[in-house]
Amino acid sequence: MFFEGSEKKVEIVAHGAGLRGFGEAFWSDLVERARARVLSKIYTDQVDSYLLSESSLFVWDDRFTLITCGRTTLVDAVVEFAKKVPVDRWDLFIFELKNEYRPQLQLSSFDDDVKRLKSHLSGRPYRFGAIDAHHLFLFHSEKPYRPHSEDRTLEILMYDLQGDAKDLFGKPPRDKLELRRRAGLDKVFDGFAIDDFLFDPCGYSLNAIRGDFYFTVHVTPEENGSYVSFETNLVGSTDTDGIVERVTAIFQPRSFDVIGFNCAPASRVGDFQARSWVEKKLDCGYEVRFQHFEAPWSQKTEPYLIQELR
């Protein structure tokens, strides 16, 4: 069995829209348009956190972030949202799509998605990274927008878990609390409320919130191509708290990407160094950095005997 861990993400800012007031039924329906469903919800005074069958949704009064993986159709949710809050009331729109392990299994490509989005709003489509290497597709609205000075996002996308992390997430204990503790996920940040889910036979998702901050983790531990994503809005303009180092120490990936919106992480993380980085100040107000990190050593392996064929 193959599960596509690579994610799509949409962020929409609409000041004065009172998004949290739309209620659970609205958000649950929106998520289902993307072919995912809500598993559970937690909240603070500032943000509602929904854990999904395929990733996560966070809703503040003036914005939401919807992340989905697997074979979801995120643009269907965007089109549905435009019926409730018309596009001319959106201050900012950003759509991201990480290149997939198996794009041929997806129901649409980035090109398809951009064509649909362009029939609703004008925007610019970019590819951050070489076409033959890890890369991020990003489409953003052209409307002028000035992010708040503290508005930053850090995404860490991790590939091919090694060592203890591979074993722990590949054959996790059936107790979520034990998994969280053994992995050290309760130590990434202090004081967050956590909502997590262990999928059967494997896979793990975690949403965590504190005030208006969030972090979220999605683990696809499949032996034939493991993948983990981490994302938070609790980061400085540089990663002085060493979040990237802490998170990659938990998952021990063979390689990883770091994506910063108005935050510039280091170009070296432990033994890993940024082999390529792509950066641009976008017209929508965010400076976006995409960096791909690899270990400095060469790796010699046996080929993988493909056994998943039915």
Place this chain on the structure above:
Amino acid sequence: MFFEGSEKKVEIVAHGAGLRGFGEAFWSDLVERARARVLSKIYTDQVDSYLLSESSLFVWDDRFTLITCGRTTLVDAVVEFAKKVPVDRWDLFIFELKNEYRPQLQLSSFDDDVKRLKSHLSGRPYRFGAIDAHHLFLFHSEKPYRPHSEDRTLEILMYDLQGDAKDLFGKPPRDKLELRRRAGLDKVFDGFAIDDFLFDPCGYSLNAIRGDFYFTVHVTPEENGSYVSFETNLVGSTDTDGIVERVTAIFQPRSFDVIGFNCAPASRVGDFQARSWVEKKLDCGYEVRFQHFEAPWSQKTEPYLIQELR
């Protein structure tokens, strides 16, 4: 416009089959089954070389090698060939598929291809390389086979041409001889007969033969993802003649793969070093090595603004 340069390849050995005697019409039809067509033919006493609209075909009396790119359906040609020479008369079968830039545009995946092939012959499917990095899919017959001691193949797959090479092949002179001379393609080996073709608006293919040796080059210079392949059977058990260094100096790729069948190229080529290598002695008698090379330096770039959307 996007063109998929990444190739599929099939090699079939059938001693005593007298393959060259099947005639041009047979091979031309076989190529068309794969959705390609013959452009021209040259030959020596040992081998027939066909230059195709999508790559190349080489036919010896006891074996053939068919390489196709674009949106071709190579397995259709294999199935057709089995009608002429039944599978039980094949001594060796190897099918290779390089991971594509855009697999979602292909008419079949490696999984699909292997399912069809397995309905005709038993074999083993491997992936050489990590799923999230450059990798080669390979399916081989399980029948015992002992290759001749001089039977070696060297493949060099090159990504993202830089500098002069990018300019020369991106905007080539309309005269093939001039292109060949300026690129230095006439200096890779001595004494080969050359048959080449310059595609409109871009793209270049070359077949070259001498005795029973061949080399072949296919250039897909598209700005949004350039790709070049080189392949030859004129190589020692190690690359003491420096073929990899000579060929990569011509095309100046950002990164490249070297694949050896019973030949072990160096793990360092100029400034480039093998970041990962995968090797295995297959049951069909070949020791296969897949190495991915990258430059030692980091690369900082701007994102690519996607303009090809219609």
